Amino acid sequence: MTEKWVLPERYQLNDPAKLKLAAQAQSELAKKANSPFTNLSPAEAEFVRAQRTENHIVKIINDVDPVTQLTLRRKLSDALAAQGRFAEAVEIEPSAAKQEELKAYRDAGSFLCSCVNEGTWKNKPFRVTAQFVKRQVWNQKPFIGCAKCGQIAQVDLPSELVKQRELRQQSRDMAVKKDVKGLQKYTAELLR
Ligand SMILES: [Zn+2]
Numbered sequence: 001m002t003e004k005w006v007l008p009e010r011y012q013l014n015d016p017a018k019l020k021l022a023a024q025a026q027s028e029l030a031k032k033a034n035s036p037f038t039n040l041s042p043a044e045a046e047f048v049r050a051q052r053t054e055n056h057i058v059k060i061i062n063d064v065d066p067v068t069q070l071t072l073r074r075k076l077s078d079a080l081a082a083q084g085r086f087a088e089a090v091e092i093e094p095s096a097a098k099q100e101e102l103k104a105y106r107d108a109g110s111f112l113c114s115c116v117n118e119g120t121w122k123n124k125p126f127r128v129t130a131q132f133v134k135r136q137v138w139n140q141k142p143f144i145g146c147a148k149c150g151q152i153a154q155v156d157l158p159s160e161l162v163k164q165r166e167l168r169q170q171s172r173d174m175a176v177k178k179d180v181k182g183l184q185k186y187t188a189e190l191l192r
Contacts, residue, residue, distance in 0.1 A: 005069060007061050008091055047138040050082035070094055081105070084137035105135065108143055108154040115148035129160040 032038050033048040040048065057076045061069060077093035080086070086106035093099050115130040134145030134152060141154050144161070157165075167186055174182040 005066070005073070007058065041138075043136060043138040046082055050079040053079040054083070074098075077102070082137065084140045104152050105143060105154075108152045110153060110155055112144060112153045112155050112158060113146050113149050113151050115146050117148065129158070129164075131158060131161065133157070133161060 029044065029048055030051070032044070033040060054076060057072050057079070061072045061076065064072065073092050073094045077089045077098070080089040080092060081102060086102050090099050090102045090106055093102060112131070116127045117130050118125065118127050120126065130148035131144050131146050133142050135143040137143075142157055144153050144155055144158065145151075167189060171183060171186045174186065
């Protein structure tokens, strides 16, 4: 028989002072979310959804059977991660493998590696950054992952990725307009 899992103290919002703080922290975005006159960006909407999921699960998680509890712990961990609260997510997450993933975000530093992918394309050598946007949380700097060394850093979007993003948007526009010349130029630019 394993020991009964109980939500860590800080989530048991039965203390009026704690409740008040939590409510204050969430109220501004909630106000915006509940107003019929504002449009939330997808990132804001995801954040608000995650807060609601958290609030709901926290109320019921100690009173359900162990199997349901495991499912709820996974969902709560996801909801905390979606709010950028990775340290708490690690504590709640039941799977060891997933905990390791979450720790990488929790421990993300502000040092960005400079790995590049090199190769040849149409007999011409090219170098492109090995970094990519791995995760974005509303109101936080993006998490940049590296496909080469595997590190994750939380930094402002690197200029190469800003450029790539702009080029990708342009290429989408060109694909819609069936602009073949433009697309060729785009590919050349991307590989420069
Ligand atoms: Zn790297």
